[in-house]
Amino acid sequence: MCGIIGYIGNKPANEIIFEGLTRLEYRGYDSAGIAVLDDGKIHVKKDIGKLHQLKDLLLTNFGSTSSQGIGHTRWATHGRPSGFNAHPHGDSRGTLMVAHNGIIENYMKLKNRLVQAGFIFSSQTDSEVLAHLIAYHYHNNLEEAVLAALKEVEGAYAIAVIHRNHPDRLVCARKESPLILGLSKDENFIASDVTAILQHTRNVIYLDNYEMATVKREGVEVYDFSGSRIEKKIKQVDWNPIAAEKGGFPHFMLKEIFEQPQVIRNTIGGRTSEEEGKIYLTELGLSGPDIFKTQRIVIIGCGTAFYAGCVGKYLIEKLVRIPVECDLASEFRYRDPLVDSNTLVVAISQSGETADTLAAVREARKKGAKVLGVVNAKESSLTRDVDGLVYIHAGPEIGVASTKAYIAMLTALTLLALLLGKIRGVLTPEFVTDQIRELKRLPQEIEKILAEPDQIKALAKKFMNAKNFLFLGRGINFPTAMEGALKLKEISYIHAEAYAAGEMKHGPIALIDKDMPVFVVATNSATYEKLISNIQEVNARSGTVIALCSEGDKEIYDHAHQMITVPNVSEILSPIINVIPLQLYAYYVADLKGLNVDQPRNLAKSVTVE
Numbered sequence: 001m002c003g004i005i006g007y008i009g010n011k012p013a014n015e016i017i018f019e020g021l022t023r024l025e026y027r028g029y030d031s032a033g034i035a036v037l038d039d040g041k042i043h044v045k046k047d048i049g050k051l052h053q054l055k056d057l058l059l060t061n062f063g064s065t066s067s068q069g070i071g072h073t074r075w076a077t078h079g080r081p082s083g084f085n086a087h088p089h090g091d092s093r094g095t096l097m098v099a100h101n102g103i104i105e106n107y108m109k110l111k112n113r114l115v116q117a118g119f120i121f122s123s124q125t126d127s128e129v130l131a132h133l134i135a136y137h138y139h140n141n142l143e144e145a146v147l148a149a150l151k152e153v154e155g156a157y158a159i160a161v162i163h164r165n166h167p168d169r170l171v172c173a174r175k176e177s178p179l180i181l182g183l184s185k186d187e188n189f190i191a192s193d194v195t196a197i198l199q200h201t202r203n204v205i206y207l208d209n210y211e212m213a214t215v216k217r218e219g220v221e222v223y224d225f226s227g228s229r230i231e232k233k234i235k236q237v238d239w240n241p242i243a244a245e246k247g248g249f250p251h252f253m254l255k256e257i258f259e260q261p262q263v264i265r266n267t268i269g270g271r272t273s274e275e276e277g278k279i280y281l282t283e284l285g286l287s288g289p290d291i292f293k294t295q296r297i298v299i300i301g302c303g304t305a306f307y308a309g310c311v312g313k314y315l316i317e318k319l320v321r322i323p324v325e326c327d328l329a330s331e332f333r334y335r336d337p338l339v340d341s342n343t344l345v346v347a348i349s350q351s352g353e354t355a356d357t358l359a360a361v362r363e364a365r366k367k368g369a370k371v372l373g374v375v376n377a378k379e380s381s382l383t384r385d386v387d388g389l390v391y392i393h394a395g396p397e398i399g400v401a402s403t404k405a406y407i408a409m410l411t412a413l414t415l416l417a418l419l420l421g422k423i424r425g426v427l428t429p430e431f432v433t434d435q436i437r438e439l440k441r442l443p444q445e446i447e448k449i450l451a452e453p454d455q456i457k458a459l460a461k462k463f464m465n466a467k468n469f470l471f472l473g474r475g476i477n478f479p480t481a482m483e484g485a486l487k488l489k490e491i492s493y494i495h496a497e498a499y500a501a502g503e504m505k506h507g508p509i510a511l512i513d514k515d516m517p518v519f520v521v522a523t524n525s526a527t528y529e530k531l532i533s534n535i536q537e538v539n540a541r542s543g544t545v546i547a548l549c550s551e552g553d554k555e556i557y558d559h560a561h562q563m564i565t566v567p568n569v570s571e572i573l574s575p576i577i578n579v580i581p582l583q584l585y586a587y588y589v590a591d592l593k594g595l596n597v598d599q600p601r602n603l604a605k606s607v608t609v610e
């Protein structure tokens, strides 16, 4: 998704901003631009393309060493990717520049009015309206002009503004799109994501909705939208910037897949007592009575987070014996959902910034439900809009295709289910102790899979030219099949569909022929024999079966064409281990095809628009 960085200090702004934008590349973008203020004149350079292609434009031939400016990476929503549509956008009199993340919903109405007032638009974007609107309201006070403009705007935004009459400041504001201020000596920053400025400072202020800031070389001031000054806490970022680099792996995605054993250890770390059969989730924010009065749980999320939620549904229904529904956040928010104060809504998100998930949470809270966030990104918007939290502790995930966050979500949901089951008297301490032991064994079992990736790579080579793929699973591993298909289509652009194996005969079986490889998640489970029947149905139509099976399974050899074996674990924990070969498979196919694994086409890391 789009990224913003602003700089004011004593170094060449375009260099600092360019470097910051490269750290935001992982979010996905199609064009980029930088604007600086130099001696009362604005210099702006922007174009379609990746930063390495725009290096000459934005660095070498920039033509200014100004120490104050803003930059942006754009991911197209309104208007195709192009130089004209790239940010920053200026007003037609050349007085100011704006970088914007989010969507201005009433932009057509505002644009028509501004065009009638004589403003000339040069892009198809919704964002450009902000530049003209601020210019329209400008009477020598930039902050007042920004506030007056934002009062007219409907939608979501994080904005950064420079104005030729104000060489001492940047102005920024946010509503529903993340924005932070980075503080340092004689220089200060604006960024949509903390990774953009970690090289320079770890002291940050997280702006909340309806807050605006004036950022000067010597300091920052934060205001609410009525113009009153607010005191904000300065927070120390404890991330290691090295953790956001590749560490010897060719891609972030591969690095993140290999980090998964450690991620599980981190998610579990300090939250369990094996002897007492206890789980501690200290930020849960739910009292004993809250947990007892819960009659229904609704899990919401998007993409991979949704599939983690689908596993969560099986886990919680089995271990807590409460009815659970899992819904896509983008559907939930608009279906007038039946939730009330006896419903617990669990919102899952890696970024904590997904617009659909945030809106679904607001909807649930409006209806009186308690909301629990299962989140990776600390201080993200979601963490500030929930009653309680279970942080998943996956660390920064850079690859657009989510891997380690999924594993951490599953681990955190297992802890949550065990805790709720224990509190509600469904589970005995002995059972919880056994599960904690099993959970703690998973990292070393995953290490065994990661130690032998060549077999999976060979399979990827064999099937890399298939045009279509089917993924089948049952029960708690049906979401594993869905996540495996999502990974493959996201990064290799191969059409992949997932089905509950028992549903295949109701339609998708018509697709099967010799050119259709079928991945079947067939590890030990209560429905193993049923899966064998499903595999036979594929064989009878000349399909090729690649079975994911448990170590020691001899029977599967009689039915599948290719096998990937995984260590034996209990069925409820099997999704955590079964997804690893599917992630590796998708990775190798995309890499063998020479595709951009970490930044697949059309995708963004964090989808902060609807």
Ligand code: M6R
Residues within 6 Å of the ligand: 302, 303, 304, 305, 348, 349, 350, 351, 352, 353, 354, 357, 400, 401, 402, 403, 490, 603, 604, 605, 606, 607
């Ligand atoms: O940050 P979130 O977990 O809320 O993101 C949700 C989805 O956008 C995300 O999982 C997406 O589907 C990924 N590309 C999956 O790899």
